[in-house]
Amino acid sequence: MVKNSRTYQFPSKPSIVSTAVAVGPLEKESPFHPHFDHVYEDERLGQETNEKGHSQLIEDTCNLAIMKGGFQLPDIDLFLGGDLVNQMTPTNFAARQLATPYMGMFSACATSISSLITASFFLETKQMDRILFGAASQHNAVERQFRYPIEYGTQKPPTGQWTVTGAGYGVLSHNQVGKPFVQSATIGQVVDCECTDPLDMGSAMAPAAFDTIQRHLAQNKGTSYDFVMTGDLGKTGSAILQELIKTSGVSSYLVDQYRDAGAEFYGNNDKFLSGASGAGCSATVYLGPIYAELLAKQYKKILLVATGALLSPLSFQQGESIPCIAHAVELSME
Amino acid sequence: MKKFGLLSCMLLLLAGCSDEKPQVSIYHVDDDQEEVEMLKEVFHDNMKISEASGVFFDHQLVVSLQVEPLSKFSKEKIANSIEKEVKSLFPDHEVFVSSDLKITWELKKIIEKQPTEDALKKDLDELRALAKENT
Amino acid sequence: MDPNSYQQTVDEIAPKRPVLKNCLKAFVTGGIICSVGQLISYVYMYFFSFTERTASNPTVATMVFISMLLTGFGIYKKIGQFGGAGSAVPVTGFGNAVISAAIEHKSEGFILGVGVNMFKLAGPVIVYGTFSAFVVTLIKTILVKMGVISW
Numbered sequence: 212m213v214k215n216s217r218t219y220q221f222p223s224k225p226s227i228v229s230t231a232v233a234v235g236p237l238e239k240e241s242p243f244h245p246h247f248d249h250v251y252e253d254e255r256l257g258q259e260t261n262e263k264g265h266s267q268l269i270e271d272t273c274n275l276a277i278m279k280g281g282f283q284l285p286d287i288d289l290f291l292g293g294d295l296v297n298q299m300t301p302t303n304f305a306a307r308q309l310a311t312p313y314m315g316m317f318s319a320c321a322t323s324i325s326s327l328i329t330a331s332f333f334l335e336t337k338q339m340d341r342i343l344f345g346a347a348s349q350h351n352a353v354e355r356q357f358r359y360p361i362e363y364g365t366q367k368p369p370t371g372q373w374t375v376t377g378a379g380y381g382v383l384s385h386n387q388v389g390k391p392f393v394q395s396a397t398i399g400q401v402v403d404c405e406c407t408d409p410l411d412m413g414s415a416m417a418p419a420a421f422d423t424i425q426r427h428l429a430q431n432k433g434t435s436y437d438f439v440m441t442g443d444l445g446k447t448g449s450a451i452l453q454e455l456i457k458t459s460g461v462s463s464y465l466v467d468q469y470r471d472a473g474a475e476f477y478g479n480n481d482k483f484l485s486g487a488s489g490a491g492c493s494a495t496v497y498l499g500p501i502y503a504e505l506l507a508k509q510y511k512k513i514l515l516v517a518t519g520a521l522l523s524p525l526s527f528q529q530g531e532s533i534p535c536i537a538h539a540v541e542l543s544m545e
Numbered sequence: 546m547k548k549f550g551l552l553s554c555m556l557l558l559l560a561g562c563s564d565e566k567p568q569v570s571i572y573h574v575d576d577d578q579e580e581v582e583m584l585k586e587v588f589h590d591n592m593k594i595s596e597a598s599g600v601f602f603d604h605q606l607v608v609s610l611q612v613e614p615l616s617k618f619s620k621e622k623i624a625n626s627i628e629k630e631v632k633s634l635f636p637d638h639e640v641f642v643s644s645d646l647k648i649t650w651e652l653k654k655i656i657e658k659q660p661t662e663d664a665l666k667k668d669l670d671e672l673r674a675l676a677k678e679n680t
Numbered sequence: 681m682d683p684n685s686y687q688q689t690v691d692e693i694a695p696k697r698p699v700l701k702n703c704l705k706a707f708v709t710g711g712i713i714c715s716v717g718q719l720i721s722y723v724y725m726y727f728f729s730f731t732e733r734t735a736s737n738p739t740v741a742t743m744v745f746i747s748m749l750l751t752g753f754g755i756y757k758k759i760g761q762f763g764g765a766g767s768a769v770p771v772t773g774f775g776n777a778v779i780s781a782a783i784e785h786k787s788e789g790f791i792l793g794v795g796v797n798m799f800k801l802a803g804p805v806i807v808y809g810t811f812s813a814f815v816v817t818l819i820k821t822i823l824v825k826m827g828v829i830s831w
Contacts, residue, residue, distance in 0.1 A: 260787040360784035362751045363801060364760020364767050364776050366702070369695040405683040406690070414690040418681050447694045454693055485695075647731040678734055 218430035226390035229280030232499035235376025246500035265349035269305035319519030322346035323494035345380030348489035370411035372488035379494030413448020419535035442493030442517035443473030445485035472496035709763025747775035
């Protein structure tokens with residue numbers, strides 16, 4: 212493994228061999244929905260609480276990802292995943308049902324990529340063969356965690372984002388021809404630009420994404436990407452990120468080749484204000500439509516940058532600013 | 546349709562602005578026109594009153610009044626000053642003045658019925674009990 | 681990255697709350713809610729023996745009841761997104777705050793969930809409403825005792 216100042220290459224080229232994406236009822240409105248494996252009619256999946264529904268969503272999606280790859284549960288050496296609820300109980304409880312070796316990951320909404328990076332490192336050691344990775348979020352469970360009760364009639368500003376109900380999980384294994392593989396990754400560092408508005412996460416997370424993209428590109432000079440896609444900056448955050456890229460002059464082509472999963476998730480529906488957010492946002496888009504397009508060889512090389520706001524309801528009530536993180540993974544298809 | 550809406554809006558506005566004399570209805574059990582006119586004068590002089598009713602009955606006088614919308618905030622004050630005025634005009638009457646909408650409605654109902662002395666006494670007692678209720 | 685200069689960038693790019701438009705929407709929404717309330721209080725006065733003063737209590741109760749139904753059916757949050765302060769300030773907004781919290785925490789049981797969290801959002805209104813009433817009364821009492829004003 213070649214180490215060059217915090218951007219890591221994966222010479223064994225671990226491949227994402229199968230993925231599964233499941234979403235809630237509202238996500239049918241997403242332009243990505245043809246690529247979702249399953250759309251649930253009930254936000255809670257028939258469970259009595261939102262948290263149980265969240266847990267069920269994770270469990271079902273994980274099982275589906277394993278099944279789609281033609282594996283059995285005992286084939287999975289490790290399950291890496293996380294969500295946004297207190298102490299990550301939904302993922303923990305899903306792991307109880309799955310009964311595989313498990314490690315919880317928390318990078319807020321960047322968990323999809325942080326678990327992929329970790330999985331890649333584990334595979335590189337050759338001690339494991341198949342790792343289940345991914346992230347999920349459930350609108351009701353997460354909103355009540357971070358904001359107000361669901362039915363509370365408060366007015367969200369145009370910068371507000373809508374937490375996705377969705378889960379995206381994939382199985383990472385040793386290199387397999389015809390499957391997208393992880394080429395390199397940059398682990399993010401926490402960036403805090405003293406944003407304090409929890410209803411404007413996009414603005415808070417944009418500097419973290421910028422920092423990670425900048426560092427990744429600096430170490431991978433000359434590489435050209437079909438596009439760079441951030442996780443859930445939303446319309447506000449992605450506009451700011453584009454401005455940051457433009458003014459810094461890091462890479463001019465990025466301005467055109469830039470996409471954001473959160474801003475695209477619900478199309479141009481004003482109801483969702485600035486766009487989608489949540490751990491499930493980047494996980495479903497990356498492992499659903501983007502994975503499918505990579506498989507179809509529409510793209511050869513892309514950079515996925517998932518962003519996460521590392522706040523808790525307690526921290527922002529105590530007047531702390533919102534520290535953010537972004538992890539980047541370069542996926543290739545040959 | 547739009548024109549119609551605009552027109553009705555303007556009509557409403559204009560209707561609200563008209564400075565008509567207050568609508569006064571007074572009922573006197575013994576039909577003493579002199580006293581009725583005296584009371585009428587009190588209301589006609591006051592520009593802030595939009596509607597007033599009064600009932601004379603056995604040395605008792607019950608008055609209810611409604612004020613113009615813009616004077617709603619000083620409703621109590623107006624009612625108090627009217628009460629003083631009426632008391633000085635009819636020193637030998639037991640005067641009761643209310644600015645409550647419910648009392649106005651009830652008093653108007655009583656006036657419409659043109660009741661006999663006995664029925665009137667019962668109605669007015671009920672009315673005053675209603676006005677005294679606090680909760 | 682310098683936080684100060686970054687905040688400037690954010691201020692330039694991030695969409696602002698349309699304050700004037702929101703004020704107008706709040707005015708209309710609040711106006712409609714209050715008109716409904718006025719109508720209900722007229723109904724109580726006209727058909728029952730309530731006076732203008734006593735009709736306010738049953739009117740408030742009815743408005744809270746309506747707000748409860750709207751909250752339960754998921755309509756009030758839509759009104760809230762449209763009306764903002766116009767739907768939050770009237771008593772229906774208070775009802776919505778209590779009821780939404782109660783619905784939300786039902787999953788933790790009736791004591792630790794509903795009982796504990798019901799006034800999570802509405803609690804501050806009660807606490808500071810009572811407190812400011814106390815302060816205002818105190819000031820008025822002192823002024824009356826000093827003979828500056830009368831009750």
